Amino acid sequence: MDVGFSMSNSAPGEEPPFELAKKVIQKFVQRQVFAETKDELALVLFGTDSTKNSLDKDDQYQNITVHRHLMVPDFELLEEIENQIHPESQQADWLDALVVCMDLLQTETKEKKCDRLNIVLLTDLNTEANSEQLDVIIENLKKAGITLQFFLPFPVGDDEEGGGDADGRDPSQPGTGKGLSKEQKSGLDMVKHIMLSLDEEDGLGEIYSFSKAIEQLCMFKRIEKRPMAWPCQLTIGSCLPIRIVGYKAVTEEKLKKTWTTVDAQTNQKDDVKRETVYCLDDDNETEVQKDDTIQGFRYGSDIVPFSKVDQDQMKYKHDGKVLLGCTWHLKQISDEVQRHQFMGTQVIKIFSAKDDEHAGVALSALIRALDELNMVAIVRYAYDRRSNPQVGAAFPCIKQDYECLMYVQLPFMEDLRQFTFPSLANNKKFTPSDTQLSAVDSLIDSMMLVEGDDQKDMFKVHHIPNPAFQRHFQCLHHRAVSPGTPLPPMEPWLKTALERPDVISERCHVPLEEIKRKFPLTEVEKKKKLKTSAQIFGKDSEEPDAKKEKGDEEEEYSLADIAEGSVTSVRIRGQLTRRIEQLLSNKNTHYYMKSITCIQAFREQSVKLGDANLYNGYLQSLKRSIPNRGLEVFWNLLVQDAITLISKDEVEGSTVSKNEANQFLVSEEKKEEASTPQAEDTGDVDDLLDMM
């Protein structure tokens, strides 16, 4: 990274290149740290006031500092970047810096086995570089197999196909050649020369602008781990096998780590224990040992005991001999296999086996035959003998520099739900008029996300990093380096990246107003009522909570019933307590859970109305009645949910302090700890409803 003095120059109101470059590096290191990759990284600064590098000799390679040698990035590095890297006042030849990096890579990887060597240069190219050694450098780069990426404060021309940097979404950036200094212009020529010498086709695609680099994952893509090869055979009929190898090409990436539970006081994982116990569905909830339970399955109303051993013995087995068999039935691509029928969570690209040119020819013949006939192959896919087989489609895919089959899973009969919906076109009530249709037409015109004759895509979703990851890393990073401070707000660039592009917003303003006039939309009153009741119960039933998915037919006690209509304080709360009592008369966890929902609603409503007394009074008398009514189990559930008295902190008029409110639950808890149950574990929200 160039930290020389010109990197601090910027037009008023703009961030200096130094800050942007630092952000790029931070983003990158942050991601590496959280991905816990084994990739190693060194940081070389140039333009530094001091000099520290192994080539430093007789005035050569001055003002270049190896800040960190090659090692796995960690939080220390992140902290160093944050606190120790500042703009400095010298300038250094960026080609010299490149040579220092090459030397570092060569000496420090000698003992190691590395798949990939990459140098990333962040500079504004504002120092004159000595081009004498240019060809020697290029030769050495090639020889060592080192790839290069350049990050500059300005974009490099329009022709950026390969790098996919072609969004054209930052009109504020000066174009090539405009506003560049003499040094920058000649520097840029050298950069282009180097990149094209290394890679004739895509070389220029690896030159990025700082702002793009922050928004996209340019740097990661290059060094990213390549997917694992999956070797197997594709067989047509019984005697035409082709050796192939598959790679996961697209799949929904998940965060690798999950949260563990720790004690709030000690932050120790070991202080918290989770235990699952089994109990009979009787009045006493008699506990039984896990060893005294067996496995069974439902078959409708029957429950069939079915041990693991039996299950394994009787389960569907496939031969496993041919891993990917092929039902070679084929059909018109666009017609029958439709995009929305794709199942599964991945796309696999299939090539012929390495080092087997015969397989290569055979697969190529197949790919081209399918392509020329406009057909796809329907195949049976089995990853290995243990995994469940699938049925899927293999599409031919012919690109300029490679060809392959693309495999996607298709549905089984059991997966499909053939819903019918009322016709829209045949319903006169919903048929839009011609003027309405033309309003939609103009809206579409104004909101097309492509521009120019070549229909350039202005909003490429697959260039946006997953915002959930970005936010997650940002917050973890923050908490790691500044513990004890609140989490930071979302980064502005991330928010912007998820928004409608400004150009579109401007263009569609008028057509949207027209839509508003032409299509009256009125929220149905009924909904409001439902909303009120939903609010009472603390959950907005408009968007079913992932946790609530375990459908429960006894929802007839659905509390919505009582709270229908407008909600007025005391009356409703009176109804709630009556309902709670009614529910508690059924000694069953199901009903207990429902009463807890009611109590929660009661509490929330009371807090909202700023009146704690009714609720606190009720809860206190409820607590007193617990021993007599044998409601210990219920009480413990309440404790688990930490539903306590309303304290002064929440409602001013309350006579209960926060401490008292907490104590309220705790004292009772100690007596009963052993038999305290908790609601059945519903798993993590994330596990459920993956499809959403």
Added chain:
Amino acid sequence: SISMPQQYCSLSLVGDYKTTGRDSLVFLVDASKEMFIKGEDGEPSNFDMTMQVVRSVYTSKIINSHRDLVALVFYGTEQSKNPRNSFKHVYVYHDLDEPGAKRVQDVDALRGGKGAQLAAKTMGSGETSLGDALWCCANLYSDIKLRLSQKRLMIFTCRDEPHGGDSVKDRQARTKASDLKETGVTIDLMHLMKPGGFNVASFFRDIVSPPEDESELGLQLEPCVKLEDLQKRVRAKEQRKRAMARLNLCLGEGINVAVGIYATAVTARKQAPVRLYRETNEPVRSKTRTFHTQTGSLLLPSEIKKAQVYSKKQIVMEKDEVDAIKKFDDPGMFLIGFKPMEKLKRHHHIRPAVFLYPEEDEVKGSACLFSALLTKCSERNVFALCRCIARRNYPPRFVALVPQKEEVDEGKVQITPPGFNVIYLPFADDIRTLDPPQCPVASQIQVDKMKEIVSKLRFKYRSDAFENPVIQQHYRNLEALALDMMAPEDMEDLIMPKVDQIDGRLGPLVEEFKDLVYPFNYNPDSKPAAKQRDDVTRKKPKVEMPEEELRAHMQNGTLGKLTVAVLKEACKQFGVRTTGTKKQELIDALTERLGS
């Protein structure tokens, strides 16, 4: 004209999915002599066909929604059997209950020639009073104490004038039908083939529930002749639409179209096992509790926090913070713009699609604007790009709304509903970098030979043509165990290529192609096998690792460089018990042991 009304359960009943009661379905089947007449060429009788459909509904309910209630009632029988035996010629074969193995067997007994004999023996055919039959069904419903969210009754018959013109009986049937409909029961007619055609207008038009969308579409439905048609019609009615979420599709400030998201294809999985008490085989419930290891006291949510460890550093957050990180905005869809269809890449696939349909009952005017968008997107061959937050605390995803026009088959049954398919789009992280290997290209002669092969194997794909063998086998096993059968029913593995047929069709083409591409003696199995053996022998001795080396790796945070096999061995070595097989789990377990 003939009427076959289309019912749509959820459109008008906004609230019904929230009050999740059980769905119920009564099969009311005509058992008159006409139903048992076999078709020409030994085609199954209408009765036989109906029983097959009933069976398939039973088994599919067992797999997909075993809590639904199903009943099977015959009318026009000689014998009578109903709860209070107050109705003549009505035979309740199964009252409203969850279907189970025994019931499947009962229905099986009524299939085929033997089934017809059994039906004749136990029930016989006699007088018909549809009014009594409907009344009896009404009693079945009122005897149920559970809350029912959907009540549906399907009449299977091939007689358009069941009372032979007896106007008193006709009137009584109409009255009972309207009583039933008033209590929220939807009545469908599955009319079957009858010589001379089935005239729905003469009698059944007033029995069945009116079509909800007021379209004329339903009126032209032909009676079912084929089993598949009947199956399709029954399934379309029987499957309950539940919106996974109801959201606003926001086009711009103040322009919110209410939409429902429906899952039209969900990967069916084997059910999760139930734990049973060994002594009694009764199900047990599991309870999980969190307590303090030292004090043994239960931990309140306020007494626990969440943590992750990265490069030896523990990062701690409050539970609320963990949720807050995931929250970007409230649930909803926000229109970004439109793109031509060709910008939707086929390989940009990360999840099964879902389906979008307007919710007129939430926001009036939604259906009209939705319909206009659908028409125009489809006409101009564009899709809408939206940002979508499907649920609270879900991070955003971008989706493509792809227009889908309504399609009906010759029988006027809807094949594809009108609406948008919602295609989830990958982010940059979801796309993996590949270095495509250099592969040779086939010559045109070789390609042409393959084209001959490919053309021979052409067939028409139907998405419902393949059953999942894993699930089918599982349920057949359960069925066998539940019914004490000697062995599970045989299953045809539909996804196994029919190799013999293929070989037969291809004939000499395979050898001809091989001659063109493979050298003499080419053995596709040999190479990988040899290589694999090498790998094994090479890897084995390296599995164990000295403690110092392991500690060094841990200190440097480079445990990740070791293979899973080495890590597992190391776990054993240090007595670390771990259930995990994932690399990260092993590393975490080791770090914990060695670090302390």
